[in-house]
Amino acid sequence: MKVLHTSDWHLGHSLYNYDRSPEQQSFLQQLTRIVAEEKPDVMVVSGDIYHYSTPSAATQKMYTEGMLEVHKACPKMTIVVAAGNHDSSSKLEIDSSLWQHFGVKVVGNIERNGEEVNLEKHIIEVKDAEGRPKGYIVAVPHVYPQNFPMLDADTPREERQSRFFQALLDETEKLNREELPVVLMAHLTVEGSDRTGHDESIGGIETVSLRDMGQGYDYLALGHIHCPQDIKGSNHRARYCGTPLPVSFDETYPHSVSIVELDSHHEPQIRTVGIENPMPLVTLPREPLPFEEALQLLEEYPAEKQAYIRLNVLIDTYLAPDCNERAANAAKDKACKYCYIKSNRKKQTADNGTQHLSIQEIQEMSPLDIAKLYYREAEGEDMDEELCGLMNDVLRQVKEKR
Numbered sequence: 001m002k003v004l005h006t007s008d009w010h011l012g013h014s015l016y017n018y019d020r021s022p023e024q025q026s027f028l029q030q031l032t033r034i035v036a037e038e039k040p041d042v043m044v045v046s047g048d049i050y051h052y053s054t055p056s057a058a059t060q061k062m063y064t065e066g067m068l069e070v071h072k073a074c075p076k077m078t079i080v081v082a083a084g085n086h087d088s089s090s091k092l093e094i095d096s097s098l099w100q101h102f103g104v105k106v107v108g109n110i111e112r113n114g115e116e117v118n119l120e121k122h123i124i125e126v127k128d129a130e131g132r133p134k135g136y137i138v139a140v141p142h143v144y145p146q147n148f149p150m151l152d153a154d155t156p157r158e159e160r161q162s163r164f165f166q167a168l169l170d171e172t173e174k175l176n177r178e179e180l181p182v183v184l185m186a187h188l189t190v191e192g193s194d195r196t197g198h199d200e201s202i203g204g205i206e207t208v209s210l211r212d213m214g215q216g217y218d219y220l221a222l223g224h225i226h227c228p229q230d231i232k233g234s235n236h237r238a239r240y241c242g243t244p245l246p247v248s249f250d251e252t253y254p255h256s257v258s259i260v261e262l263d264s265h266h267e268p269q270i271r272t273v274g275i276e277n278p279m280p281l282v283t284l285p286r287e288p289l290p291f292e293e294a295l296q297l298l299e300e301y302p303a304e305k306q307a308y309i310r311l312n313v314l315i316d317t318y319l320a321p322d323c324n325e326r327a328a329n330a331a332k333d334k335a336c337k338y339c340y341i342k343s344n345r346k347k348q349t350a351d352n353g354t355q356h357l358s359i360q361e362i363q364e365m366s367p368l369d370i371a372k373l374y375y376r377e378a379e380g381e382d383m384d385e386e387l388c389g390l391m392n393d394v395l396r397q398v399k400e401k402r
Contacts, residue, residue: 010050032066042126045081107141189224221241246281249310259271284311299330
């Protein structure tokens with residue numbers, strides 16, 4: 001079975017108030033070409049289709065038109081879409097019945113029929129162009145660990161998630177009499193994964209052990225972490241495909257989709273197909289320099305070259321009030337778009353060992369980072385993982401109430 005694995009599209013994302021829809025449309029066009037060339041049996045989208053749970057009408061239209069073009073590129077291909085933490089599970093499923101006519105299966109939430117959980121909803125059979133079975137996709141949308149259903153009365157709360165995954169895989173095994181390949185989809189953070197560039201204040205920092213994902217799959221198609229990678233210890237059977245477009249300047253790695261070829265009980269054959277961003281995110285310079293030197297690099301940046309620009313500036317005390325205005329003016333008649341100044345202050349501490357931070361540095365920190373810093377200075381040690389989790393739950397609840 002040939003699988004195209006993609007996730008974390010974040011359609012509707014803007015960067016410092018700049019509209020990114022042309023880049024996102026470019027990605028969808030590239031995806032359509034990749035599908036036409038590769039002709040996969042199935043395309044799996046492992047969550048975070050949208051950046052906001054209430055996407056604009058224009059963003060929803062871009063998604064709909066893009067998916068229809070992908071379908072036209074390979075009409076016999078099955079498409080499975082699972083909700084991520086940025087998506088509204090209910091809104092994603094509104095048109096699910098209609099999407100089925102185009103070979104698109106949408107799994108936004110876990111469905112309960114009274115006391116029973118509808119496990120069948122998550123198990124999708126993949127067929128080839130002649131209608132012969134090729135394999136199974138087990139699609140699990142993003143669910144916070146404490147919200148997984150209790151399948152048995154004696155299930156400990158902390159085992160709900162792992163037992164749910166195993167129950168789905170056990171149910172799939174009953175259907176899979178021909179021992180065809182099985183792909184498990186999930187949108188979460190696996191322990192030991194490389195979270196480079198990932199903002200842990202968004203979407204939670206709860207981690208799941210790879211062994212808690214269950215047994216019985218041939219490939220684990222992960223979403224949520226933006227850095228593409230195979231999970232250590234999985235024998236290449238568990239992978240984050242990464243986001244096709246960078247969401248922040250710190251996502252400096254290549255962006256792509258993954259092509260996975262599966263034969264039951266054999267190690268997956270994985271390769272990547274790169275996605276070109278017509279508007280790359282560029283940091284000038286790579287290593288911080290004083291403002292005047294960094295500004296000169298922006299002034300010398302080719303006028304016709306498209307990019308988002310952040311200046312990487314080294315400061316002793318503070319930036320002059322007109323720095324942002326001067327940087328914006330330097331990019332005014334260019335194709336590039338100036339975003340902001342990343343301040344790198346030489347570490348200074350007070351007599352009592354307390355680190356000095358500028359207002360801008362504080363503004364660039366996440367609430368969780370500030371809490372960690374306060375805790376370290378107040379208690380003399382790092383905040384433990386359990387307390388970080390509790391703090392993050394509070395932040396998430398505050399965000400959801402906005």
